[in-house]
Amino acid sequence: MSGRTAVLGGGISGLSAAYYLCDNPAFRAIKIIEASSRTGGWLRSRVSSEGVIFEEGPRTIRPRGPAGLNTLNLVDSLKLSEKIIPISFTHPAAKNRMIYAGKKLHTLPNxxxxxxxxxxxxxxxxxxxxxxxxxxxxxxxxxxxxxxxxxxxxxxxxxxxxxxxxxxxxxxxxxxxxxxxxxxxxxxxxxxxxxxxxxxxxxxxxxxxxSKSNKTDSQKSNDNDEITSYRRAENEKWSIWTLRGGLEQLPTALADSLSSHGVQISLNSKCEELTFTEGGVELKFNGKTEKYSRVISSLSAKNLAPMIHHQHPQLANELIAIPSVTVAVVNLEFVGNVLEQEAFGFLVPPNEKLPILGVIFDSCILSPRNSTVLTVMMGGAWFTKNFGDQPSKEHLLEVAVHHVKTILHIEADPVAHNVAILKDCIPQYVVGHEQRIRGIENYLVKHKLPLFLCGSSYYGVGLNDVVLSAKQAASAVTQQC
Ligand SMILES: Cc1cc2nc3c(=O)[nH]c(=O)nc-3n(C[C@H](O)[C@H](O)[C@H](O)COP(=O)(O)OP(=O)(O)OC[C@H]3O[C@@H](n4cnc5c(N)ncnc54)[C@H](O)[C@@H]3O)c2cc1C
CATH class of the missing domain: 1.10.3110.10 (protoporphyrinogen ix oxidase, domain 3)
Known part of the structure; x- marks a missing residue:
């Protein structure tokens, strides 16, 4: 009996979970419940007043391993492969990674x-x-x-x-x-x-x-049959990749594909409570209750915990124990090339006690027109210590511009900027995380809850990890239900 599936969250993992579930015609009755007015979650590509892309969230993806392969296959199936901008291992943005220590930039041995x-x-x-x-x-x-x-x-x-x-x-x-x-x-x-x-x-x-050398010749030639983006990534030795026009196109293409398959996406719908019943689960949102056979949650563990606390306090306590940090992202655009060296960017070791985590040289990765685009990351585990509970965007911009100009010896002011405070955006896998995840998985099995988990709180924070976690959640649904 397949019945209806609710997917909580319309970020990249919720959309991916629905996309993979759609592969099985018996499970196409899906509704995605998304609290905000848009899909994509942390993937947000804004266009600056000067026409360049400001990525607020992720900007580059690694092509390696099973998770890297899976995302590239998704990109191919969404027909986005022509938009891929590959960065090979020999590119300065892949080779040159710097740290700022003792008031100087140092290139790490490469x-x-x-x-x-x-x-x-x-x-x-x-x-x-x-x-x-x-x-x-x-x-x-x-x-x-x-x-x-x-x-x-x-x-x-x-x-x-x-x-x-x-x-x-x-x-x-x-x-x-x-x-x-x-x-x-x-x-x-x-x-x-x-x-x-x-x-x-x-x-x-x-x-x-x-074991590689023991591969038979027929296995080797089979590997080369199909020219996929993953095969290109291997042959052309990509270090990272991104999408021309911004990574937000990935969730946008997913949402379009889902709509064409009849999946409902309910925006401005904040789920407040899950109640597990004999035949499934009841979801409370927008002042109403809807019944489903099962639910896939792509929400952060912290957001999911209060929704199930009334029935499953022990599970809620395990979920709430996975902390997350807030990051302030400041995108800056300068006229012309103001950088002395091409690189991915630089990171600041915490013992330097500066209020910035690092700066990404976006324009080295994307080589836009005649301008320099930088993204300053601030806060994280030190957000409250450095900025208090509610810093103003003006203050964050001032701190970012001051440090960028000082460290990179830039005299000009930026001509465009974007400041975003991403609250609780990155889960922290603190010591004991793996045991906690095993405990959560065992609890779900033992209590036979029709609840499937994906997203960045559990199996990896990178985009590849969360897309793969979504695929695994969808596969668990089709196997168990
Ligand atoms: C600043 C930053 C930079 C990053 N850079 C990279 C990078 O370069 N490369 C990389 O691989 N990864 C990067 N990541 C990680 C990557 O962006 C995340 O792993 C990924 O976006 C997480 O997606 P998600 O769908 O799991 O979660 P989210 O994007 O958080 O989506 C969850 C969705 O659930 C919704 N929601 C929340 N509560 C409710 C509720 N009660 N009811 C209904 N809906 C709800 C939210 O509105 C949101 O849309 C970065 C992350 C950040 C924050």
Missing amino acids: SLIAMFKVNSPFSRPLVSCLITDLKAPQLIKQDESLYSFVERRLGKDAADYLISPMVCGICAGDAKQISVNFLMKSLFEYEQKYGSIVKGYVKSNWEAFR
């Missing part, structure tokens, strides 16, 4: 030779971190913070100047709180299984190399 040299702010060649790792004793643990893992295995300089800024870049988070067993699972497992990161890396890559 070649094997550079690993053997002393590059400031490090006081030793980065290759010596590997020797530190080989000498460090193995500790058997369930989980720990990324900072403490890297400090223990690779040294304090790697924890301060590599991992801490990287965590700011991935999830605007504090490496001292984020789980290594979740965010860098393979490195953690290398120590747990083989005693060190280096030993684990060598052993597992040797095994992968052997």
